Amino acid sequence: xxxxxxxxxxxxxxxxxxxxxxxxxxxxxxxxxxxxxxxxxxxxxxxxxxxxxxxxxxxxxxxxxxxxxxxxxxxxxxxxxxxxxxxxxxxxxxxxxxxxxxxxxxxxxxxxxxxxxxxxxxxxxxxxxxxxxxxxxxxxxxxxxxxxxxxxxxxxxxxxxxxxxxxxxxxxxxxxxxxxxxxxxxxxxxxxxxxxxxxxxxxxxxxxxxxxxxxxxxxxxxxxxxxxxxxxxxxxxxxxxxxxxxxxxxxxxxxxxxxxxxxxxxxxxxxxxxxxxxxxxxxxxxxxxxxxxxxxxxxxxxxxxxxxxxxxxxxxxxxxxxxxxxxxxxxxxxxxxxxxxxxxxxxxxxxxxxxxxxxxxxxxxxxxxxxxxxxxxxxxxxxxxxxxxxxxxxxxxxxxxxxxxxxxxxxxxxxxxxxxxxxxxxxxxxxxxxxxxxxxxxxxxxxxxxxxxxxxxxxxxxxxxxxxxxxx
Ligand code: CMP
Numbered sequence: 001x002x003x004x005x006x007x008x009x010x011x012x013x014x015x016x017x018x019x020x021x022x023x024x025x026x027x028x029x030x031x032x033x034x035x036x037x038x039x040x041x042x043x044x045x046x047x048x049x050x051x052x053x054x055x056x057x058x059x060x061x062x063x064x065x066x067x068x069x070x071x072x073x074x075x076x077x078x079x080x081x082x083x084x085x086x087x088x089x090x091x092x093x094x095x096x097x098x099x100x101x102x103x104x105x106x107x108x109x110x111x112x113x114x115x116x117x118x119x120x121x122x123x124x125x126x127x128x129x130x131x132x133x134x135x136x137x138x139x140x141x142x143x144x145x146x147x148x149x150x151x152x153x154x155x156x157x158x159x160x161x162x163x164x165x166x167x168x169x170x171x172x173x174x175x176x177x178x179x180x181x182x183x184x185x186x187x188x189x190x191x192x193x194x195x196x197x198x199x200x201x202x203x204x205x206x207x208x209x210x211x212x213x214x215x216x217x218x219x220x221x222x223x224x225x226x227x228x229x230x231x232x233x234x235x236x237x238x239x240x241x242x243x244x245x246x247x248x249x250x251x252x253x254x255x256x257x258x259x260x261x262x263x264x265x266x267x268x269x270x271x272x273x274x275x276x277x278x279x280x281x282x283x284x285x286x287x288x289x290x291x292x293x294x295x296x297x298x299x300x301x302x303x304x305x306x307x308x309x310x311x312x313x314x315x316x317x318x319x320x321x322x323x324x325x326x327x328x329x330x331x332x333x334x335x336x337x338x339x340x341x342x343x344x345x346x347x348x349x350x351x352x353x354x355x356x357x358x359x360x361x362x363x364x365x366x367x368x369x370x371x372x373x374x375x376x377x378x379x380x381x382x383x384x385x386x387x388x389x390x391x392x393x394x395x396x397x398x399x400x401x402x403x404x405x406x407x408x409x410x411x412x413x414x415x416x417x418x419x420x421x422x423x424x425x426x427x428x429x430x431x432x433x434x435x436x437x438x439x440x441x442x443x444x445x446x447x448x449x450x451x452x453x454x455x456x457x458x459x460x461x462x463x464x465x466x467x468x469x470x471x472x
Contacts, residue, residue: 014059014063018056018063025052025053037049046106050105053101054098057094057097057098057101058097060097061090061093061094065093069085134186135168135184135186136169138185138186138188139185142166147195149163149197149198150166151163152196152197152198153195153196153202153262153265154173154193154194154195155194156171156173156183156188159175159183160176161173161175161181162174168185169184169185171185176266196262198262200262201259201260202258202262203257204256204268204272205254205256206269206272207252207253208276209247209249209250209252209253210280210286210288211250211251211286212250213286214285216251219241220241220242222279222280222283222285223239223253223279224238224239224241225279226272226278227239227241227272230257230271230272230275231271232259232260232267232271233257233272234257234259234260236258237258240255241255241256242254248290249288250288255272255276308330308333308334311333311336311361312329312330312333314359314361315329315332315411317384318359318384320431323428324421324425324428328421328425332413336411336412337411337412338361338410339409339412340409341407341408341409342404342407343404343406343407344404345403346402346403346404347365347388347404348388348400349398350370350398350399350401352391352398353391353397354391355392356388356412356413356414357386357387357389357392357413357418358386358411358413359386359410359411360382360383360384360386360387360410362408363406363407363408364405364406364408365380365403365404365405366379366381366402366405367379367400367401368402369401369443375401379439380405381402388402390436393432393461393468393469394461394468399439399440399443400443423471429465429466432465433461433462433465436461
C-alpha cells in the first residue's frame with residue numbers, strides 16, 4: 001500500500017509533469033503563432049505537437065482515472081475497481097485520444113490504413129505481443145469469470161497463497177512464507193485453480209493413527225472435544241472425526257474442521273495436532289507407530305559360513321593345534337564363530353578386554369603397536385596364523401591393534417572351548433606359552449623399555465595360564 005507521503009509525492013510529480021508538458025506545448029505552438037506549422041517541413045514540425053499533446057492527453061486520462069475510480073465510485077457505491085479494469089479504461093481512453101489528436105494534426109493521413117495495410121508491421125506487432133496479449137485476454141476472462149478475489153486462498157500449480165491482486169499481466173500471490181509469487185494470467189488459465197474463498201467456511205483435514213487396542217468411540221469423543229475450542233476452528237459446523245482405513249499397524253483417522261480464516265490454516269492445523277496430543281495423553285489413547293512382526297533365526301556363524309570339515313582342516317594346519325585328534329578338531333570347529341572384516345577394519349584394539357582368540361581363515365591382518373612416530377607393524381599374519389591369544393590366556397588387556405589388510409575371514413575361539421582343550425591336552429598350554437613369550441619379546445624390541453624374554457618368563461607364563469584356566 002502506498003503511504004500518505006508517497007501519494008503526496010506522486011501527486012506533486014504528476015502536477016509538475018503536466019505543467020511542464022503544457023508549457024512546452026505552449027511555447028512550441030507560440031513559435032508558429034498558435035497555428036499548426038505549414039510549409040515544406042510541416043510534417044516533421046508537427047511531430048512534437050503530436051508527442052506533447054499525446055503526453056498531455058495521457059496525463060489527463062490518468063487524472064480522470066483517479067477521479068473516477070478513487071473518488072466517485074468508491075464514495076458513491078463503495079466499489080473498488082480491479083486494477084485490470086482501470087488499466088483497460090486508461091488504454092481505451094488514451095487510444096481514442098491519440099487517434100483524435102493524430103487526425104487533427106495530420107488530417108491527410110489515414111491512420112487505419114497505415115495499420116491495416118502494413119502486413120509486416122502486423123506480424124511484428126503480433127509476435128512481439130503474443131505473450132502480453134495472451135496474458136491480457138486471460139486476465140480479461142479471469143475478471144469476467146471472477147473465480148476468485150483479493151483475499152482468497154488459491155492453489156495454482158505448485159503455488160499456494162493469498163491473492164493480493166490481479167493485473168493485466170499476472171496474478172499476485174502472497175505465499176505462507178510471505179513471498180510474492182507472480183503467476184502469468186495465461187499460465188494460470190491452463191492450470192486447475194483450487195479456490196478457498198475468503199468469506200466461505202473452508203474445511204481442513206488432519207490425519208493421525210491410533211493403536212487397534214484403543215476404542216473408536218472414545219477416540220471420536222476425545223478428538224472432537226480437543227479440536228472444538230481451538231482458535232480459528234469454526235463453531236458453526238461441528239468437527240467430524242472418522243476412520244479412514246484399517247492400516248498395517250494403526251487405525252487411520254481423519255478429523256475435518258472448518259476455519260473462520262482459511263489463510264491461517266497452517267497454524268490451525270498445528271494447533272489441532274497439538275490439542276490432539278494432549279487430549280490423547282490425558283485419556284490414555286496411544287498414537288500408533290509402525291510395528292512389524294519379525295521372525296528371527298539365531299545363527300552361530302556369520303557369512304560366509306565355511307563347512308565344519310573345512311574349518312577343522314584349517315585348524316589342523318595351525319601349529320599349536322597339531323597335537324589334537326580329528327575328533328577334537330571337529331569339536332573345536334563346532335565351537336568357533338566366523339566373522340568377516342573389510343580392509344582397514346580393526347579386529348582387536350590395544351588395551352581392550354579380550355576373552356577369545358582368532359585363527360585367520362582367509363585374508364591378511366597386520367599386528368600394530370602405537371609408537372611415538374605412529375603405528376608400527378610388528379607382524380603380518382595370514383591363513384592359518386592365530387592372534388588374540390595373549391589376552392585370552394593371561395587375562396591381561398590386548399597388547400596390540402590387529403587391522404585387516406584385505407577382506408579377512410577369521411574363526412573366533414572362546415575361553416570355554418580352550419579350557420576344554422587344555423584339560424584334554426596338557427601339552428597345549430606349554431606350546432602356546434612359547435608363542436606368547438616370543439611375541440612379547442617382539443613387541444618389546446621396538447619399545448624404549450626393552451624387555452628380556454627368557455625361559456623363566458615362559459615358565460611364569462605357563463603357570464599363569466594354568467592358574468587362569470584353573471588347570472593343575
Ligand atoms: P592380544 O594381546 O590378545 O591382542 C593383540 C594380539 O596381537 C596379541 O594377542 C597377539 O596375538 C598378537 N601379537 C602381538 N605381538 C605379536 C607379534 N610380535 N607377532 C604376531 N602377533 C603378535
